[in-house]
Amino acid sequence: MSSADPAATPSPATDGRPVGINEVAAHAGVSAATVSNVLNRPERVAEGTRRRVEGAIAELDYVRNSSGSNLRSGRSDSIGLVVHDVTNPFFTEVARGVQDAAADEGRAVVLLNSDEQAAWQSRSLRLLAEQRAAGAVVMPIDDDMADLLWLRKRDTPWVVLDRGDVGEDLGCSVTVDNHAGGLAAGRHLIGLGHDRVTFVSGPLGIEQCARRLDGLRAACEEGGLDPDRAVRVVEAAQLNPRSGEQAVEEILAGGPRRRPQAAFCANDQLALGVLKGLGERGLRVPGDLSVVGYDDVDVAGLVHPGLTTVAQPKYELGRAAMRLLHSELADADHRHQRLRFEPELVVRGSTAPATTHPTL
């Protein structure tokens, strides 16, 4: 414990040269190899010497230089996490899960943003390759696996997050069933009597959005509605509140009589923007329009009315990804696997039964 409290020792590090394993060895009257053993396999060294070495470590305030050990072992022990944007609360929850799980193993996490741009994703993975990262947890920006294949060829294993179409032989993946999520949201809306729903999508190239839409359409068919008539799609530029706000204009484009009864947003961030935009135009939620989001970020439960949304186990997603990565790093007989979580509909105040004759 004394070495855990950095300030406890007077730190004679001002001896001039930095203190390494050799200085410790000299100070303890022992060889460098023994010091290394104390650090890595304490059971192999006799009680007495071990204590002497530990004393020297504390007294000299020695802290291991991981560059050295990484060089020797050919691998760093930190892991990379590549997300679209740290600023998005969905990702931060996931990140937190990854970090906590990594911390359990004493690993540091290098956090990189791809900004949903291929070039940045490449740069990030390249950086991890340079660092010889132990592994990576990646949320790919699209289904082009070239970068990831390249990384794996360099013996850096990874786990793909939130993207299902990874060949099982390439690596593990952790996903949430987006189709099921869309389906649940759709059933809920249709159950409330809505038959004109606008899907506020992010860029349609994003697989998650497409699948959620699929789910919504499936719910229509299930409910005896023609998806092509019941569902209209509005594509927002980005998955953030501002884009949601801007999308409102398009949602209402058809004039009051063609106004949809509900908006299902690909994202809570979008949904929050939509809520705001509707409010500014004097439309009431859920009176005039029901709104459903996706993710169940913290604030979804804080706004008024509370946002009905499809919850994803964000933190668990991150933890699970890290767990799989750990398995691949530690278990000799590791087999890649796809882990799929089920989303869960959380009903709050932003959805209500359709009024038979909407306010005209």
Added chain:
Amino acid sequence: MSSADPAATPSPATDGRPVGINEVAAHAGVSAATVSNVLNRPERVAEGTRRRVEGAIAELDYVRNSSGSNLRSGRSDSIGLVVHDVTNPFFTEVARGVQDAAADEGRAVVLLNSDEQAAWQSRSLRLLAEQRAAGAVVMPIDDDMADLLWLRKRDTPWVVLDRGDVGEDLGCSVTVDNHAGGLAAGRHLIGLGHDRVTFVSGPLGIEQCARRLDGLRAACEEGGLDPDRAVRVVEAAQLNPRSGEQAVEEILAGGPRRRPQAAFCANDQLALGVLKGLGERGLRVPGDLSVVGYDDVDVAGLVHPGLTTVAQPKYELGRAAMRLLHSELADADHRHQRLRFEPELVVRGSTAPATTHPTL
């Protein structure tokens, strides 16, 4: 550019042994030193050989091993960022600023959570010491500088974020004037005629909270009110929405007739929780109670009513911190400095003039 696109080359990395600077040298018919020069000081190597080496690099799909170079140089080139909690949107904005600025210099950022616990902060800094991080940006959990002093003694420079009481000789700091923020909020409320304000604080040990409270009290005196009568303090357990929600009970504890006219929260997160708690008890904002937050996180503008709050230049905070750190790393004649930003009051719908006779 060809080497920037990882997948472009067929990658003969399957030659058995990993390809290092030596393999490249051999393949280009040149010495290892020359390859190193091509990588680090291209101007010192002749046009022809340089191209030959670059060809070999591309062909062998070589990527530098930073363990090696870090070991040699005694320093890693990545920088550490220690925040309280990635999950808090305030920190993510700051983090984004740091990351972007770091990316400009090609540096990676190791993100660590301290969870506001001394032990975790120590662990984080220790980890950075092990990595021989180039530097760190730290939001300290309290005013105990022992950890940071220790780190600096190990030649790892840092910039302190959001905490003003750092001796100028120890290192740079970037802060926002919390007193001014509290003052601005206080003036606003008093200007609206409120004379019973509850300050919803986080743990009072946190300097930021204390200063903001000071500012509020100063505003009272300025307005001819006795701070001890006009301001009541409620201490929430943590700076998150849940704590805010729980604090509502205490805010209203005095019964309807002693109900405050306004709540000034140390944090937007707290404020959001307070808004929710009030809503659930049927109280209207701002009709029955005005609410002010602090930080101006994204959602502050999205909830209804919009949250009046004290905005901090979060992203700029992060960028500035990284810029100072860079200066310390690069400029030989660096002098530590304190950078102080001014907060700005953003008035939205959650505050309104006091009713002369509150709803009784």
Added chain:
DNA sequence: CGCCGATATTAAAACGTGTCAATAAAATAA
């Protein structure tokens, strides 16, 4: 007494890179 196995310790050799001093080659000056 000599031998054995077990236990503790260590010398030495990597790992991949950057830098310094030294050499080779070429260009310029004399």
Added chain:
DNA sequence: TTATTTTATTGACACGTTTTAATATCGGCG
């Protein structure tokens, strides 16, 4: 031509660690 400077290249070492194979120590057993 030779002497001198400039320009390109290189050999060799150091950085701090881990690991392998070898050595030293010791108690016990034949």
